Amino acid sequence: QLQLQESGPGLVKPSETLSLTCTVFGGSISSSGYYWGWIRQPPGKGLESIGNVYYSGSVYYNPSLNRRVTISVDTSKSQFSLKLSSVTAADTAVYYCARLYDSYGYSDYWGQGTLVTVSS
Amino acid sequence: EIVMTQSPATLSVSPGERATLSCRASQSVSSSLAWYQQKPGQAPRLLIYDASTRATGIPARFSCSGSGTEFTLTISSLQSEDFAVYYCQQYNKWPQTFGQGTKVEIK
Numbered sequence: 001q002l003q004l005q006e007s008g009p010g011l012v013k014p015s016e017t018l019s020l021t022c023t024v025f026g027g028s029i030s031s032s033g034y035y036w037g038w039i040r041q042p043p044g045k046g047l048e049s050i051g052n053v054y055y056s057g058s059v060y061y062n063p064s065l066n067r068r069v070t071i072s073v074d075t076s077k078s079q080f081s082l083k084l085s086s087v088t089a090a091d092t093a094v095y096y097c098a099r100l101y102d103s104y105g106y107s108d109y110w111g112q113g114t115l116v117t118v119s120s
Numbered sequence: 121e122i123v124m125t126q127s128p129a130t131l132s133v134s135p136g137e138r139a140t141l142s143c144r145a146s147q148s149v150s151s152s153l154a155w156y157q158q159k160p161g162q163a164p165r166l167l168i169y170d171a172s173t174r175a176t177g178i179p180a181r182f183s184c185s186g187s188g189t190e191f192t193l194t195i196s197s198l199q200s201e202d203f204a205v206y207y208c209q210q211y212n213k214w215p216q217t218f219g220q221g222t223k224v225e226i227k
Contacts, residue, residue, distance in 0.1 A: 046218055046219070046220045047164065047207060047209075047218040048218070049215045049217070049218075063121075064121075064215075096163055096164075101169070103214070104211055104214045104215070104216045105152075106169040106170075106209065106211055107154075107156075107166060112162075112163055113163050
C-alpha cells in the first residue's frame with residue numbers, strides 16, 4: 001500500500017522560506033505516468049494546487065505562486081520537496097503531498113498533511 | 121485559470137436520504153473531473169475520477185454525471201460516514217483547480 005508522509009518545520013517566520021519534504025513508502029517514486037504534487041489548504045478554507053514534479057525532474061508550478069515555488073525530487077531517497085520563499089501569513093495552511101495520475105491529474109494517494117504556520 | 125463553483129455551500133440531509141451536489145466549471149473541462157471527500161482533520165479522499173468512475177473501494181451509492189461544465193455528485197442513501205465536505209476538481213487544464221466545497225451535514 002502506497003503511503004506518503006510530509007515532514008518539516010511547523011513554524012516559519014515571515015519573509016523566510018518554507019521547506020517541506022514528502023517521503024514515499026510502499027511504492028516507487030519513479031513509476032511511469034505518475035507525478036508527485038503539493039496541495040495546500042488554509043485553515044477552514046478550500047484546496048489549492050501548488051505544483052507537481054515527475055521523477056525525471058519535470059515540473060509544473062501554479063502561476064499564482066510560480067516565482068516563489070521550487071519543487072524537486074530525489075529518487076534515491078524516494079522523496080520530493082517543496083520550497084516556498086518570502087512567506088507571509090497568507091501562506092499558513094495544511095500542506096499535503098499527493099500522487100497525481102498523469103502530469104496534473106487527480107490525486108489518488110495523499111499524505112496526512114502538515115500544518116505550517118507563518119508567524120514571528 | 122478555470123474556476124470551479126460548487127452548490128450549495130451546505131446541504132442538510134437526513135440519514136438514508138439522497139444528496140445531490142453540483143459543480144460548475146467556468147469553461148469546459150470535458151470529463152476531466154474528480155470528486156473528493158474530506159472529514160475533519162483528514163486528507164481528502166478520492167471518490168470519483170474522469171467524471172464518472174468510482175475510485176477503488178468507493179461504494180456504489182456514490183455516482184456522478186455530467187461533462188463539459190456541469191457535473192452532479194449523487195449519494196443515493198446517506199450513511200453516517202458520508203457526512204463530510206465534498207470537493208470537485210478539474211484537471212483538464214493546469215493549474216488543476218478545486219471548488220470551494222459543499223458540506224453535507226446531518227439534518
